[in-house]
Amino acid sequence: MMLLKKLIGTPIGAILLLASVAWCQVTITPDDPNIQYFGRVNFSNPQKPVFDWEGVYFKAVFEGTSCGVKFEDQGTNYFDIFIDGALWANTGPIAGNVTYTGVQGLSNSTHTILVSRRSETNNGTGTAFAGFVLDSGSSLAIPPARPIRRMEFVGDSITAGYGAEAVSTEAYTNAKTNAYLTYAALTARNFNAEYSLIARSGRGMIRNNGELGPVSAQPMPSYYEQTQVRVSSNNWDFAASQADAVLITLGTNDFSGNSSYWPDKTTFETAYIQFVQKVRVKYPAAHIFCTSFSTMKSTCTLYIEEVANLFISSGDARVHYASMEYTLISPDDIGSGHPNASGHIKMANALIPIVAAATGWSSGVDTSSPSAVAAVRDGAGADVDYVQATTFSTQLSANWDSSVDAESGIAKYWYGIGTAPGSINILAWADNGTSTAATKTGLTLSAGTTYYFSVKAENGSGLQSPATNSNGQYYAAPASTTTPVVPPVTPSTATIKAEIRAYPNPSNDISAANPVRFRAGGSIIKEAGIYTVSGRLIRTLSGTGAEVSELVWDGKNAYGQKVGRG
Template sequence: MKQLFFVFVFFLLGSNGWAQSKFIPASNTYIRYVGRFDFSNPQEVRFDWSGVYIQFSFRSAECSVKMSDTGHNYYNVFVDDQPVKIFDVKSDTTLVLGSELGTQIHNVQIYKRTEGNQGLGTFKGILLSENGEMLPWKEIPVRKIEFIGNSITCGYGTEGLSKGEHFKPSTENNYQSYAPIMARAFNADYHIVAHSGEGVVRNYGYKEKVSPTGTMPARFNRLFDEKDSPSWNFDQWKPDLVVINLGTNDFSTQPFPDKVVFKKGYENLINDVRKQYGDLPIFCIVGPMIDEPCYSYVKEMVEDFRNVAQKKNIYFVGIPSYLTNPEKDLGSDYHPNYSGQRKMAAHVLPVISSVLGWDYKNSEL
């Protein structure tokens, strides 16, 4: 069988540096945007949360995408399910995805590796050959999961070479976080609302027991991670379940928040989630970077919901600190690397599967 060879080139092009003649605007209905995106200007779709992704199908000999960024974000690109290359966007950029692609249908997926504090990204459109055409994305998952978390969920340092290596944005890869791993195992779309260093009531290293502002629950209602407004329109997307992994930063350093205050803050977050999404299953994860007293506080809070408030759709999942091997499963600043993240996913997946009756594949675990 004759093989088709792809030529992939990654560099910044001037406006006259590419022979393509058909521009597909960002508003094209065949482009899939999954995550919290801002469509207030449909020609320039903006975003900043970890793990947002863009998918589109096309038939064209050549393909590029136009993007820009206020900071410096990193992305994974897949063409026909094959990883092509990690690329970064610092300003206005035209990314050449392929040339001499032939006439068959191709699928492109662009995943944001880095989190909101690295900058605000904009997707401006696609360049195809003169006779190229956009096509509908065929495999749209039915299942939907939302993840709320901190640096572990963001994929902080998953590509760090050791636990002693300090964080660099280039080693943050949300695609390797337990959250997208679990979503792929369940064949589900996902949204991620996560920010490094933030807790339920106290952020990492804060000098008092409670941080007055900027904790993770305050970000839940935002369209952008790094902007207080506008608010996210919850009517745009409804998950089937929500996974919360918070508490690590509240108890990573002294002074610890009081149990009553911590539990109340967590309860408020769960009530906010239920207000927006209704009576859907919520899974509260603890670990593996933290143990007691966070472990017991979250478990007790979940049991209060289940036994006192009779809210049976809330579940506790404890991940033991010894799940990860300190020498093999940790990346930058003692965070789980890809191996550690896969172990986390493998620990949680059977619980959700049993509760929801969802089958899952374990090819990545």
Template sequence: MITTNKRNRRVAIAFALAAGLLHVALAAGGVPIAPDDRKLLYTGRVDFTNPKAPVITWPSTSVAGNFTGTSLAVTLDDEKGKNYFNVFIDGPDGAPLILQADQGSKTYAVASGLAPGRHSFLITKRTEGEEGATVLRGLELADGGQLLPPPPRPVRRIEFFGDSITSGMGDEAPMNGRDDMGRDKNSYLSYAAVTARALDAELHMTSQSGIGVMISWFPFTMPDFYDQLSAVGNNDTRWDFTRWTPDVVVVNLLQNDSWLIGRDHKLQPEPDEQARIAAYAAFVQRVRQLYPRAYIVCALGSMDATRAGSPWPGYVRTAVERMHAGGDTRIDTLFFDYTGYTQHPRLKHHQDNAARLTAFIRRKMGW
């Protein structure tokens, strides 16, 4: 299924016999592009264990390229049939084509009738590891088309460790509607991705809706999850941290802890304030061990963990102050104000938070 998104509204494209039209390869004579072609630019924690079948799981993971020809198709092998992708043709400023991947291996015609000459594409994963893994099986250009050298990779790098706020859960949902639908989750428009683009920085989004530091809505936490190559649940895959080192790290966690511990008292015996601070500090210190030179922003919000009177910003502040006292000068706090909106942040909230975070990082990093 493919839809378009224009001015933040989703409008269905009517295709006669859509299933048949969207899931067939291009006409005979098309030019196949292998997934391990060096002219493709991948971003994110992609599993290249089999270079000819790279596995995409993390939100905002992307593949980009430049090409000639009048059409483009992509073959995806999706685990669950629940993932959504943005497909941008000729720049990210226009409305993307939104591709819902069916379960199994299918070929999707994502661009046709293009003018002869040079074009570009960007495919980004809107959804998360909880929607399952997707294998990129290849791309196909129109007869006579060719893949060109890739776009330049940004020099700056930024990584986010976060939960549903960072992943963009429900950011495209109606303001007063339910916000847990996969189609309304768009990591590309979360505050994290918007900030990265504003800073011209390559993004790694290490996030999962519902995750916490001490407790989550499922049986694993960020300290269990942060070092995985695959984002599909709690697993034994391991990311090689020497492959990619960020200049800036943003940690936006504890929203789920604030609900499950502070509100619902689900973690027993319940950790006291010092235990909460220690648990948060231990994770941030692990990030520091991995990235000794990175500038770390310990953020929180903009959901109700930062409401007036909430103790959770204080836990973050105390942990950072203790790291300052220990000689770590490249770490600070930033709290996104709770606006009183009781659901997941929508696009406007993400844009406001991104503007604030972007200005903060520019000031601290001289970017």
């Protein structure tokens, strides 16, 4: 089991680069099928999908050097933007109709963008995503397959990421909330699962924080069926997005403050049982975890365990009790009175082995490389052996078979170009995103040279496959109308006067199984040279230790590589 020890990519400071108008020439609308959405999103208007649960995220693979993100918001929400798996910036608060323009200066290739909502909704009706803005002529590529699992977390401010970026007793602000850094998001990513956070600060299973009584009018379960926090319609489509695991992490607020207002055993357990039953109806096959934090009151953890055992004893083998045991040290692990990013790592480390043991899931941290690409074909379609200088003078193309990685999926392909198999002396490794075809322009090609593509796959954990090489494409000089000057071949004995013939002639597919045979009408052949139409010697044929009357050519050059026409 790999435990999380270090958080990579924690934002250092907010970066806000916003414009009121689009700055690129191509707008990709939100209904583009190559955009992937995760979490609860309202698509009643496909051109402006709206969301307000913290932790909602969306991603896409784009071409070009820049990418803008169009938002419409009330001005209180914050977002993290990741490019190619690394944090690029955090931005906000988003106010009005704006385009984030900070993603610029990338290499002119394919890139992955992920936009994650950091904050809870405190007012308004949510954030509308209005599309991406790309370089002129650019588009979205087909994204990698979605994660193999789906996890849902139902909780309070801890699950929402309240204070995740705060330090010790630093006063809370919405800018310090970050759902991406929570134990929930960390746990989900560990198991290669997409996730949805259904959490609100101050809410409990039956009693909310600070209320003067054991039962509140709107505890957390009252929001559970809503697509949006602040839109009361209970309209989330559970059937279309079945969770593989649901983790219920409520109870902290029920037993906060003056104990005279705490719910009694029957009140709390009845509410908890009813909620588990509701979750089971929504997700018939899901693992349901009745979860306690080490920071909860002992009374609360006892009641939660009793509820879990009730379902287990009644025969529901997919209900589990998860007791998270960890120690938060102040001030290192605390922010605004809640776990900060360091504290959430400790919580995830406590939860991951519990989930693994109950579900049988292996860690999503992939430790094996993806499969090597089976074949790389020169050209844009079927394999070609040569390109004519008059047709393509500055570009080369290749395409290849897809690689496979069952654990973390294929995140991207890399390709390089060289003048020998495996060499990348012409083009160093270039990120090709998830596309299995590439055309490199702006090259300076030399006539009479064979160029080779090398391709390797990278999985979701950053591990790469061995490189697979193409068999080469010969860059031929422009077709000549004159007979090439061929250097003479001087035999070691008297010059052979006999006429040399080639069989079959013509031959469309020269190979070891279908070679070209050179004969001299019964005379002895000591040696023969194979030349291109431009006069370049590519292979010398000779007898194998004896004088022969026939030499055989399998269509390959002196390096054992198949050559094309020309």
